[in-house]
Amino acid sequence: MSESAIEARSVQRVYGSTRALIDANLVVAPGEIHALLGENGAGKSTLVRILAGLEQPDGGSVTVFGTPMSRASVADRTGRGMSVIHQDLGLVEALSVADNIALGARYPTRFGLVTSERVRRQAREALALLEIELDVDRPVAELSPAEQAIVAIARALRVGARLIVLDEPTARLHAGEVRVLFARLDRLRKAGVACLLITHRIDDVLRVCDRVTVMRDGRSVGMRDAKELDRDELVSLIVGRETTTAHSPTRSRSAPGSTALEVRELGGFGYGPVSFSVGEGEIVGLTGLADAGHNQVALSISGGLPAARGSIEVDGVSCVFGSERDAIRHGVRYVPADRLVDGLAQYMTAAENLFLAGPQRGVWVRRGKERRAARRALEQFGVRPPEPDREINTFSGGNQQKVLLARSFLHGPRVLVLHEPTAAVDVGARYDIYQLLRRRCAADHCGGLVVTSDLEEAAGLCDRVIVMRAGRVVAELSGDELELESVTQLAYGGTI
Structure with missing residues (x-):
């Protein structure tokens, strides 16, 4: 069996009297899209910060492509081929697409000098990995949310990412933009890049993900193949009770006031x-x-x-x-x-x-x-x-x-x-x-x-x-x- 892209075993994290993580486990294979799900407060955000190297666990272990990373820095993880794209994407909206990619991948130089043409070429090569064309001179602020997400992914690929963690990448996207983004993720999957997707869009998970890990109250409570689940089963796994209406409120039956x-x-x-x-x-x-x-x-x-x-x-x-x-x-x-x-x-x-x-x-x-x-x-x-x-x-x-x-x-x-x-x-x-x-x-x-x-x-x-x-x-x-x-x-x- 090939080594995992990332593996977290029995990870624990304590904040004062609060046990945010008690027994968190996660295994993501190369070339798969893996969803991490759970209610707010389940421990997903804490686990992602630990995986990213922003916090250190109080117990358990994390490995990236076989290398122990529990105490490693963000830079160490990047060196092993891991990149984390947070909700805000980490882009500078006033700068161009080319400059944003260069900020992450470093500006290309010749004889110690930076030339605009080399910066543009680097950006075009990064975008080509996703089979997408954008005007690399265009300010990021003028791009659609889906295009901004793609620029962030292209920047990660440019630094050699083999594992990309995406935190709520579809939160700002409408249905058409979600399809565009997932088409790019599918291409990454086929190229052997692992994607860990933290999301709340259950229908997206069932449609595009290979496997799902669900967390509840600081613990991993299950890892399942997405194709084996339907919506109600997945909702029940997340909330910890059988229900078909956990996502549907009840409308008011009383007449409104003035x-x-x-x-x-x-x-x-x-x-x-x-x-x-x-x-x-x-x-x-x-x-x-x-x-x-x-x-x-x-x-x-x-x-x-x-x-x-x-x-x-x-x-x-x-x-x-x-x-x-x-x-x-x-x-x-x-x-x-x-x-x-x-x-x-x-x-x-x-x-x-x-x-x-x-x-x-x-x-x-x-x-x-x-x-x-x-x-x-x-x-x-x-x-x-x-x-x-x-x-x-x-x-x-x-x-x-x-x-x-x-x-x-x-x-x-x-x-x-x-x-x-x-x-x-x-x-x-x-x-x-x-x-x-x-x-x-x-x-x-x-x-x-x-x-x-x-x-x-x-x-x-x-x-x-x-x-x-x-x-x-x-x-x-x-x-x-x-x-x-x-x-x-x-x-x-x-x-x-």
Whole structure:
């Protein structure tokens, strides 16, 4: 039997009183696409940091192509052919494709001099390994998310990667871009490169992966061939109970209260006119494909992208939002799509992130009181572990999202705009978040607007769904007509 690309055996990691990893095991073979799955808090993020060399284990072993790596550095792992591509991709958006590849692979020189033509040639050769052509002089900021991911992979290949770890590579991609990315990964598989995929998209796993390792509560609970599993079996393995509805919330059966948000003939760059309302305690979905215009509407309602025309009313009062601060003053809170870039301060604690705006109503002035208030909020929103002094970047994605939600509800919003609320969140935490939203919106008499390109999420969570296409509203669905098939048909240009 050939040596494994990477092998982790009985890996343990302890943070104070929290045992993040108890018995983590993983074996990835050369030339396979292997998925690492588990609920948020299962230990995936901790294991990936250890595999990447960013943290050292408290027990167990890690080998890369047969070489012990438990105490080795990131550079040592790179030397053995391992490359880790994190969610943020590690690209410099202001620089060109060629310069980004050179930053990772080193600038090619001749007689100690760097020439632009050699830099371009190196980039073109790296992209050719993936059978893709891009303008290597183009700034990375102008590329689509899928193209940016491909540049990151090309950079890894240029330094000789034989094992690539991809952390949530499809989190920002729509369906068409996901297919493009997976076609490139399939080519890597055929070339003998191993890919470890950390993802929450179960359908993608079943479609493209060879094997799956599932973690739960710091332990590896199973490694299975993907072709032997169906969706329900895999969900049950992840959440630890038999279920066919762990990924589907229950819609509210009560009638909404008075109107919290009224949008009339709203229009701006890439969308309009758009009209809809959201009642107290109601969750309304605004959905469509990635370019449908719903993302711009979310930003306009929350003050991030001022509208050019139309009106917004909160509790019957006409509002003009020139900034997010204006929206906040009128009771509109925004939960951004990218929690790490726009929502959280990564190197601050959970408590500090909860109270970034300062003490609420003069109540939490002393540090002790603030910590106790933070712990209560973390416990109420199911954050694991509920440790106020823990840095936010050590929490899993789902728990980070719960901290964001807790912060938003601390301010008693009248309207909560949730932009891709479960992006890069596993199936179990996704269900928890749905239940939290349902319960808190009802209890706080808050109107919830879920803006998402996840059509299944829109159809399953929301009381009503507004479907957009090419910048305009094409339908509003509710009751018995609100089914995933109907939402999908309308989003892709069909009729019902």
